[in-house]
Amino acid sequence: MAPRPLRPHRDDVRIALAGLLGGLLLWAVGLGTRPDTDPIVLWSGRWPILLPLAVTAGCELLRRTRPRTGLLVGVAALTLDTLTQGSLATVVMFTDLVYAAVLYSPPAAARRVLWISGALTVLGTVVPFAVWRVPEALLIGAVVGIVAFTPGATGWVVRNHRDAAEAARLRAGQTALLAEIDRVQAVTAERARMARELHDMVANHLSAIAIHSTAALSLDDPDTSKQALGVIRENSVEGLAEMRRLIGILRDSSGDTEPAAAPTLDGLASLVEHARGNGLDVVLDCAHGALPAPVELAAYRIVQESLTNALKHASPGRVxxxxxxxxxxxDVRVTSPFGDVRHDGPRAPGSGAGLIGMRERVALLQGTFEAGPGTGTEAGTGAGAGAGAGAGGSTTGPRPTPGGRTWTVRATLPITEGETA
Structure with a gap:
């Protein structure tokens, strides 16, 4: 609960001044609530009225800062006022003190004020009627209810409405915060997806361009250079087409460029043929039935990125x-010869984003992913460290075999029943 200010609120000052001036006006015209002949009046005359009036006006200054103290002193002032001719302004200000005590006090204290005022109203109705046995005795309870219980009940209703409004405001703030968190997460996920797609779609062509341009520059053979330039042109055109298709996907529809459909496993044959054209000795063994579209896309991209890494890092041999x-x-498995990149170096620069992208694709499908040096039939278990790829992680050490060392990428992609294409 926030600490209460020590100085009275400016509205409370206005209320106190209005009550005091109103009471002085009533006192000046000689308007009281009881005549001097009333048996309850112990201090007759006009001057005794001013003391409870001034005290009650002073209590109005405490209605927000010290509501319980103001109410207790106000009860004493009202009791004193009942022994004089009385002032209507004092009674009105007391009702405001009851209202403020319920509205601004802590919840437990507010409930006590409401219960006490209700009990006084019942007692003020029942006891006088039981003692005097006249209908007029019921008016005492009505007056007590108007002066005490009604302001308290009004304060309780207003308090509940304020609490409900504050709770709604907090819920709105929390909802806005959660919506912002969801938006940031969605943007981050979309950026990661775009990065994976861009890398997988273009990196293969750019790697081939880098390798064949290096060969064209390093060899003084016109036929070889011409052949390398032909491969470079082919990969440049295909890479440009892939970029245009990606832009079409991002724009949804960009003029005459329609968004391309996601690749499927039916395109693996052409992907392998393209890798062979770039100089890889690739063998494809594919046996599958109907699969969900996300599984086909992930498998295609894993094979595509594995062939790109083999083109950049693998030793001569069969993939x-x-x-x-x-x-x-x-089960997706790509095996390639494992060269000593510490001495030979990769044929094209790598950033390690490929292995990260493959692992992210598998994680989105809740599958398992392994990449590392091993034999041709068993992948090293690791967090995705690649030979020369730059991705961090631990792998099993290379194990020499009669056929040489190999680098194996293996992914297991779960297939959910009822989601096959």
Whole structure:
């Protein structure tokens, strides 16, 4: 609960001054609530009225800062006022003190004020009627209810409305915060997806361009240079087409460029043929049935990125691509010769984003991913560190075999029943 200010609120000062001036005006014209002949009046005359009036006006200054103290002193002032001719301004200001005590006090104190005022109203109705047995005795309870219980009940209703409005405001703020968090997460996820798509669609062509341009510059053979330039032109045109298709996807519709459909496993044959054209000795073994579109896209991109890494980092030799569909999963395995990049160096620069993208694709499908040096039939278990790829992580050490060392990428993509294409 926020600490209460020590100085009275400016509205409370206005209320106190208005009540005091109103009471002085009533006192000046000689208007009281009881005549001097009333038996309850112990201090007759006009001057005793001013003391409870001034005290009650002073209590109005405490209605927000010290509401309970103001009410207790106000009760004493009202009791004193009942022993004089009385002032209507004093009674009105007392009702405001009851209202403020319920509205601004802590919840427990506000409930006590409301219960006490209600009990006094009942007692003021029942006891006088039981003692005097006249209908007029019921008016005492009515007056007590008007002076005490009605302001308290009004303050309780207003308090509940304020609490409900504050709770609604907090909920709105929390909803806005959660919406902003969701928006940021959605933007981050979309940026990651765009980065994966851009890398997978273009990196293969740019890697081939880098490798063949290096060969064209390093060899003084016109035929070889011409052949390399032909491969460079082919990959440049295809890479430009991939970029245009990606821009079409991002724009949804960009003039005469329609968004391209997501690649499927039916395009693996052309992907492997393209890799062969770039100089890789690739063998494809693909056996699968109907698969969900996300699984096909992830498998295609994993094979595409693995062939790109093999083009950049692998030693001369055969690259094997194998896809096997089991009951509830698709097993993707790409094996390539594992060279000593510490001495030879990669044929094209790498950033490590490829292995990160593959791992993210597999994680989105809640599958498993392994990449590392090993034998041709068993991948090293690791967090995705690649030979020369630059991605951090631990892998099993290279194990020499009669056929040489290999680098294996393996992904297991779960297939959810009822979602096959």
């Amino acid at each position: 094997t691509v194998s896809l096997v569909q089991h009951d509830h999963a698709l």
